[in-house]
Amino acid sequence: MSDNEIILKALYDAVEQVNIDLPADQKLAKSPVTVLFGPGSSLDSLGLVNLIVAAEQKIDENMSVAISIADERAMSQKNSPFRTIQTLADYIDILVQEKTNA
Amino acid sequence: MPDSPVMVITGTSKGIVKYLVGYYTDKGYRVAGCSRGETDYKIDNYRHFCLDVSSEDDVKKMFSAIRRDFGRLDALINNAGVASMNHSLLTPMSSVDKIFKTNLYGTFLFCREAARLMQTNKFGRIVNFATVATPLKLEGEALYASSKAAVVSLTEILARELADFGITVNAVGPTPVKTDLIKSVPVEKMDSLINRQAIRRYGEFRDISNAIDFFIQPESDFITGQVIYLGGV
Numbered sequence: 001m002s003d004n005e006i007i008l009k010a011l012y013d014a015v016e017q018v019n020i021d022l023p024a025d026q027k028l029a030k031s032p033v034t035v036l037f038g039p040g041s042s043l044d045s046l047g048l049v050n051l052i053v054a055a056e057q058k059i060d061e062n063m064s065v066a067i068s069i070a071d072e073r074a075m076s077q078k079n080s081p082f083r084t085i086q087t088l089a090d091y092i093d094i095l096v097q098e099k100t101n102a
Numbered sequence: 103m104p105d106s107p108v109m110v111i112t113g114t115s116k117g118i119v120k121y122l123v124g125y126y127t128d129k130g131y132r133v134a135g136c137s138r139g140e141t142d143y144k145i146d147n148y149r150h151f152c153l154d155v156s157s158e159d160d161v162k163k164m165f166s167a168i169r170r171d172f173g174r175l176d177a178l179i180n181n182a183g184v185a186s187m188n189h190s191l192l193t194p195m196s197s198v199d200k201i202f203k204t205n206l207y208g209t210f211l212f213c214r215e216a217a218r219l220m221q222t223n224k225f226g227r228i229v230n231f232a233t234v235a236t237p238l239k240l241e242g243e244a245l246y247a248s249s250k251a252a253v254v255s256l257t258e259i260l261a262r263e264l265a266d267f268g269i270t271v272n273a274v275g276p277t278p279v280k281t282d283l284i285k286s287v288p289v290e291k292m293d294s295l296i297n298r299q300a301i302r303r304y305g306e307f308r309d310i311s312n313a314i315d316f317f318i319q320p321e322s323d324f325i326t327g328q329v330i331y332l333g334g335v
Contacts, residue, residue, distance in 0.1 A: 017222075046266060053218050057169065066162040 003063075003096060007089045008032065010062045014054035015085070018047065032086035048082065059092060067095045106147075108172045111135045112155055112182035112212055117281035119181055121307040122314075123148050131177070134168055155182045155208030165215040177227040177318045178216040180209045183250075187287055190244045198245050205249035210256060213271070217264050226269035227318040230257045234277050234335040238298055242291070250275075254329055261327030270326035274313040277305040277333040300334020309333075 001009075012030040019027045026042040028034050028051075035041045037048060052069050060066050069092060074081050081091030109131040113119040120143055123133050127147045135141075136151040151167070153160035168175060184204045186197045209230055220226025232254050235247040254273060261271040277299055278284050278292055296302050313330045316322060 050221070053221065057218070060162075060166055061170075066159070066166065068158075 004089060004093050006062060007059065007092050007096065008085070010058035011055055011085050011089055011092075013058045013062075014051055017054045017058075018043075018051045021050070022047065030085075032084065032089070034085045036084060036088060037080055037082035052082075055088070055092070059096065063096060065096050065099050067092065067099055069095065106130050106132055107176040108132045108134070108168065108174050109177040109179065110168065110175060110212065110216060111179040112208065113137060118279065118307055118310060122179060122181070122311060125307075125311050132172060134164070134172070136164060137182075155212065156203035158211060161208075161211045161215055165219060169219055174223055175216055175219040176223075176225065178212055178220075178229070179314060180212050180228065180230045180253075182208050182212075183231055183233075185243070185246045185284070187242045187246075187291075189242060193245055201245045201249050202252075205246070206252045206256070209253050213256070213260055217260075217267065217269055220269050221264075221267040224268035226264070226267070227322075228260070228264075228269060228271040229314050229317050230271070230273040232257070232273040232275035232329050232331070234275050234295075234299070234331055234333065236275070237331060237335055238295065240295065257329065258327045265326060268323075270317070270323065272317045272326060273329040274310060274317070275329055275331040275335065276310050277331075277335065279305040279307065279310070296333075298335070303333075305332055 015028045015030050022028070022042070028042065036043060036051065043051065056067060056069055074091060079087070081087050107130070109126050111119055111122050111126070111133060112135070119135060123135055123145055127133050127145055132147045134149045134151065136153050136155065138154060139152060141150050151164045153164060155161065182204055184201055186193070186201055188197065213228055213230070216228060217226060230253050233247065233250040235243040236251045236254065240247060257271050257273045264271055278295060284292065296304065309332050313332065317325065
C-alpha cells in the first residue's frame with residue numbers, strides 16, 4: 001500500500017468518526033471526490049475542525065507521524081487543500097514526507 | 103483500572119504538583135504528569151513524562167502515548183509555570199522568552215492537545231493557573247503577571263471555542279503558597295502582598311485543590327470561562 005493509499009484510509013477512518021455526530025443527510029461519503037470545504041460541502045466550520053483533528057490522530061496512529069495539517073501554508077494555498085478528501089490526502093502526503101525526511 | 107478517569111498535570115516535579123498527584127490518584131484518577139526532569143517520588147497510578155512544556159513535538163508525543171495507553175482524558179491541570187521577579191528596566195529578553203514559553207505557550211499547547219483527546223468523548227475539564235499578581239498589578243512582576251493575564255484571556259476564549267465539545271475551561275489564581283516559586287522573593291514583599299488579600303494568610307495546597315475540585319466535578323458542566331482568585335483578591 002502506498003503512502004497516499006494509507007493516508008486515504010486514515011481519512012476514511014476520520015470520516016467514519018466524524019459521521020457519528022452528523023445527521024443522516026449530512027454524513028460524508030468515503031470517496032476521494034467528497035467535498036469538505038466550500039460550495040457543496042455538508043460540513044460546517046466546527047465539523048471541518050473535527051475532521052482535521054480526527055485526521056491528524058489517525059495519521060499519527062497509522063503512520064506514527066505527528067503533523068499539523070492546518071498550518072499557515074495550508075491556509076495560504078491558492079487552491080485550498082481542504083477542498084476534497086483527495087486534495088487533503090495529497091497535502092498530508094507532502095507533510096508526512098517532509099516530517100519523515102527531516 | 104481501565105475505566106477510571108485520566109488526568110494530566112503539568113509542572114515541576116516538586117511542591118504543589120507532588121501534592122496534586124497524590125491527592126488525585128487517591129481519588130481514583132490515573133494521572134500523567136510532566137516536568138523537565140525525573141520526579142523524586144513514586145506514586146501508584148502516576149506516569150511521568152520528561153519534557154519541555156513549550157516543545158510542540160514533546161507535547162504531541164506525550165498525548166500520543168496517553169491516547170494509545172489510556173484511551174481517554176478527563177481533566178487537565180495546567181500548573182506548569184515560572185516566575186521572575188525583576189524590575190522591567192532590568193528584565194532581559196531571555197527571561198521574557200522563558201516566562202512566555204512556559205506560562206503561555208505551554209498552557210496553550212496542553213490545552214490544544216488535551217482538547218483534541220477530550221473531544222472524542224465529548225467531555226473534558228481544563229483548569230489553567232492564573233495568579234493574583236495580575237489583578238493586584240504587582241510591581242516587579244510585569245512579565246509574570248502579563249503572561250498569566252494572557253492565560254486568563256486564553257481561558258476565556260477557549261471556554262467558548264470548546265463549549266460545543268463538552269469541555270469546560272476555567273482558571274484558578276492562587277495567592278502565594280510557600281513553594282520554590284517564591285523562595286527568592288523578599289519576606290517584606292510577600293507580607294505586603296498578603297496584606298492586600300481579603301483573607302490575610304499564605305495559601306495552602308488544599309485551597310488550590312478545593313478550587314480545582316469545584317471546576318472538575320461533573321456538576322460544574324455549566325461553569326466555564328471563569329477565574330477564581332483565592333484569598334478574596
